[in-house]
Amino acid sequence: MSLFPCVPLGTLHIRASLDQSTQTNLLNDAFKVSEEAPFSHARTKSGGVYSAKMTNCGDVGWWSDARGYRYTAVDPRSGIPWPRIPKSFNEALKAVLSETDEAGFKPDACLINHYTANAKMGLHQDKDEANFSQPIITISLGAAADFLIGGFARSDKPIAALVESGDVLIMGGESRMRFHGIRKIYPGTSPLPDLEGRLSLTFRKAT
Numbered sequence: 001m002s003l004f005p006c007v008p009l010g011t012l013h014i015r016a017s018l019d020q021s022t023q024t025n026l027l028n029d030a031f032k033v034s035e036e037a038p039f040s041h042a043r044t045k046s047g048g049v050y051s052a053k054m055t056n057c058g059d060v061g062w063w064s065d066a067r068g069y070r071y072t073a074v075d076p077r078s079g080i081p082w083p084r085i086p087k088s089f090n091e092a093l094k095a096v097l098s099e100t101d102e103a104g105f106k107p108d109a110c111l112i113n114h115y116t117a118n119a120k121m122g123l124h125q126d127k128d129e130a131n132f133s134q135p136i137i138t139i140s141l142g143a144a145a146d147f148l149i150g151g152f153a154r155s156d157k158p159i160a161a162l163v164e165s166g167d168v169l170i171m172g173g174e175s176r177m178r179f180h181g182i183r184k185i186y187p188g189t190s191p192l193p194d195l196e197g198r199l200s201l202t203f204r205k206a207t
């Protein structure tokens, strides 16, 4: 018997949601996105560096640099519009969401994070979006990771949900504004031969 921590109300953790061939297609399309908009370490306004590398696709993308964090229609590093969200991303999302309360969700932004061995993401709230009634949906690919789900204050103790390749995590409704982050990844656990670490595809409706 496997025991998993209960995720809070409004959070849905769908395990093994995407089969291996879908995961491979998503990975290949994420790599195609990164040919147009390469992965790099975003910086905070105060000069800190995110340990995960990031890129985006969609009408807008989330970026952070000396000007602070924000959604932009163009990649601030190149001035070129972010690549479109690949068809495979939208199709996988549609299939997963069809049996959930979020079936009508249409993202306009997808942040792609690449975590290598020691990368993590501190607890944070997603609050740069225009409408908090829209969920945040994350597809995990590659190495397993501890996805932290906290409360509505940074100091609230989070629980850790182990997310694995092909899992989907939805933070909507009452969970939309929860603090969340990635405590660690588990190197060497990726079932995808072309991916050593972890990629997350985080879909949002930003505008």
Ligand SMILES: O=C(O)CCC(=O)C(=O)O
Pocket: 111, 113, 121, 126, 138, 147, 180, 181, 182, 200, 202
């Ligand atoms: O990588 C993940 O699964 C979480 C990503 C995240 O929290 C974010 O990009 O805001």
